[in-house]
Amino acid sequence: MGEMNNNLIGGVWREADDVSENTNPSDVTDLIGLYARGGAQDVTDAAEAAEVAMPAWAGATPQLRADLLDRVAAEITRREDEIATMLACEEGKVLLEALGEVRRAAHVFRFFAGEALRLTGDALASVRPGVDVEVTREPLGIVGIITPWNFPIAIPAWKIAPALAYGNCVIFKPAEQTPGSAHILTQIIHEAGCPAGVFNLVMGRGSVVGEAMTTDPRISGISFTGSVQVGRQLAGACAANMKKLQLEMGGKNPVIVMDDADLETAVSVCLNGAFYQTGQRCTASSRLIVQSGIHDAFIAELSRQMQALKVGHALAEGMQIGPVAARSQLESNLYYVALAAEEGCDVLGGEQLTRDTEGYFQAPALFLGASNAMRSAREEIFGPCASVIRVDDFEEAVALANDTQFGLSSGICTTNLRYAREFKRRSAAGMVMLNLPTAGVDYHVPFGGRKASSFGSREQGSYAAEFYTSVKTAYTYAG
Numbered sequence: 311m312g313e314m315n316n317n318l319i320g321g322v323w324r325e326a327d328d329v330s331e332n333t334n335p336s337d338v339t340d341l342i343g344l345y346a347r348g349g350a351q352d353v354t355d356a357a358e359a360a361e362v363a364m365p366a367w368a369g370a371t372p373q374l375r376a377d378l379l380d381r382v383a384a385e386i387t388r389r390e391d392e393i394a395t396m397l398a399c400e401e402g403k404v405l406l407e408a409l410g411e412v413r414r415a416a417h418v419f420r421f422f423a424g425e426a427l428r429l430t431g432d433a434l435a436s437v438r439p440g441v442d443v444e445v446t447r448e449p450l451g452i453v454g455i456i457t458p459w460n461f462p463i464a465i466p467a468w469k470i471a472p473a474l475a476y477g478n479c480v481i482f483k484p485a486e487q488t489p490g491s492a493h494i495l496t497q498i499i500h501e502a503g504c505p506a507g508v509f510n511l512v513m514g515r516g517s518v519v520g521e522a523m524t525t526d527p528r529i530s531g532i533s534f535t536g537s538v539q540v541g542r543q544l545a546g547a548c549a550a551n552m553k554k555l556q557l558e559m560g561g562k563n564p565v566i567v568m569d570d571a572d573l574e575t576a577v578s579v580c581l582n583g584a585f586y587q588t589g590q591r592c593t594a595s596s597r598l599i600v601q602s603g604i605h606d607a608f609i610a611e612l613s614r615q616m617q618a619l620k621v622g623h624a625l626a627e628g629m630q631i632g633p634v635a636a637r638s639q640l641e642s643n644l645y646y647v648a649l650a651a652e653e654g655c656d657v658l659g660g661e662q663l664t665r666d667t668e669g670y671f672q673a674p675a676l677f678l679g680a681s682n683a684m685r686s687a688r689e690e691i692f693g694p695c696a697s698v699i700r701v702d703d704f705e706e707a708v709a710l711a712n713d714t715q716f717g718l719s720s721g722i723c724t725t726n727l728r729y730a731r732e733f734k735r736r737s738a739a740g741m742v743m744l745n746l747p748t749a750g751v752d753y754h755v756p757f758g759g760r761k762a763s764s765f766g767s768r769e770q771g772s773y774a775a776e777f778y779t780s781v782k783t784a785y786t787y788a789g
């Protein structure tokens with residue numbers, strides 16, 4: 311068990327008066343460690359340190375920032391097995407998925423090391439004689455980064471790396487359920503030579519630490535990933551305090567399966583999208599909209615493969631689906647399984663499972679015979695559950711796919727180029743997948759959605775500069 315009872319504030323590790331327990335969802339008797347539970351004063355002190363550090367960091371050469379991010383990437387890679395094991399233990403994703411996530415985080419740091427050197431501006435002619443106009447991008451300032459438990463290292467990476475690359479100072483508040491990966495990432499950034507105050511870690515309760523971030527006047531912006539409910543609260547608080555805000559929240563992502571789809575492809579797309587990572591992805595495929603002609607064959611094969619998935623301890627050899635991340639999440643998933651049955655679905659799977667260890671195991675579930683009007687098909691569950699909705703034709707499928715409060719990711723399985731092209735154009739989602747799962751995105755292109763899924767500018771890729779920089783327009787009259 312590790313003693314990680316400290317936050318990093320102004321380049322110094324500071325012990326907290328209070329701690330939270332980090333337990334393993336594959337085995338609740340396994341206490342991974344005790345982690346600091348910081349408070350509002352820690353945010354105030356981190357903001358003060360960041361304010362002192364800000365001018366030098368904002369003025370540092372892009373080479374210096376690129377070198378730092380490169381060193382972070384190299385160290386994540388060197389320690390990938392250790393970090394993946396921590397991630398699998400505290401979040402519950404199987405080791406192979408955890409390793410994939412750690413590698414993704416290293417790629418993100420490497421990508422933004424390059425982006426630090428590529429930040430561009432514009433030079434324009436003025437409408438007035440003898441005047442030049444330049445448009446440049448400067449760091450936004452001190453940014454608060456609030457992250458969820460489901461990608462404990464990749465999501466922090468894709469917020470922290472661009473923040474640092476573009477010259478911002480950071481106050482990082484990870485989810486209380488997964489402080490271990492955040493603590494290791496902080497050690498790595500600190501030991502890679504990040505100047506004191508440029509990067510600060512404040513672990514603690516969302517309501518306390520998050521609240522302090524929204525009211526501190528020195529913090530210029532907040533980037534958040536998590537629930538719609540907390541996102542909405544942050545939107546109100548940031549508007550009241552004039553802070554820039556970027557939100558990534560939920561999804562109820564549809565996959566349309568057309569009669570002409572390649573059956574094998576469609577089954578593998580939906581199996582992966584709906585159930586991998588225990589369905590705990592905002593991009594998970596939770597609504598399968600299936601045309602009548604392929605419906606029965608598709609369901610027969612998908613059910614067969616779903617029931618063959620190996621569910622168990624995240625570190626056990628050959629496991630494909632780990633536990634649900636927390637007791638409260640498991641209880642919520644089981645509530646939705648019961649609700650789907652009450653609403654008239656034929657529910658396949660979804661029961662709680664017992665294994666050798668005491669963990670939050672649940673069988674993946676299909677809600678057959680669902681309609682898009684059911685609550686179980688409209689509300690985000692965030693578990694290994696997918697509603698199956700039968701449709702007659704393409705038009706009905708597209709209408710149902712877009713009939714949701716969310717708009718993060720969507721997909722279609724088809725071999726018809728016309729359907730693929732039409733869906734790409736008409737889908738009301740930020741990301742559209744053709745013959746690919748709705749989840750599992752590239753790290754170098756924009757990520758984000760529409761409607762209740764996202765707010766503010768896109769994350770990832772060069773589009774991240776929109777949030778982490780502030781535009782300046784300079785006019786020069788040379789006489």
Ligand SMILES: NC(=O)C1=CN([C@@H]2O[C@H](COP(=O)(O)OP(=O)(O)OC[C@H]3O[C@@H](n4cnc5c(N)ncnc54)[C@H](O)[C@@H]3O)[C@@H](O)[C@H]2O)C=CC1
Binds near residue numbers: 515540639
């Ligand atoms: N979009 C996504 O990727 C995610 C969506 N969710 C959704 O949210 C549901 C609940 O999961 P939670 O972990 O409880 O999400 P959450 O939204 O409560 O937590 C996300 C982060 O926000 C922080 N937070 C909580 N209250 C806050 C506040 N008042 N001000 C500022 N920060 C605050 C948390 O400490 C954590 O770091 C899930 O069942 C799922 O539906 C959860 C995690 C990720």
Ligand SMILES: O=C(O)CCC(=O)C(=O)O
Binds near residue numbers: 465535593748749
């Ligand atoms: O699907 C992915 O690759 C990313 C999903 C994600 O960011 C999330 O679930 O929060």
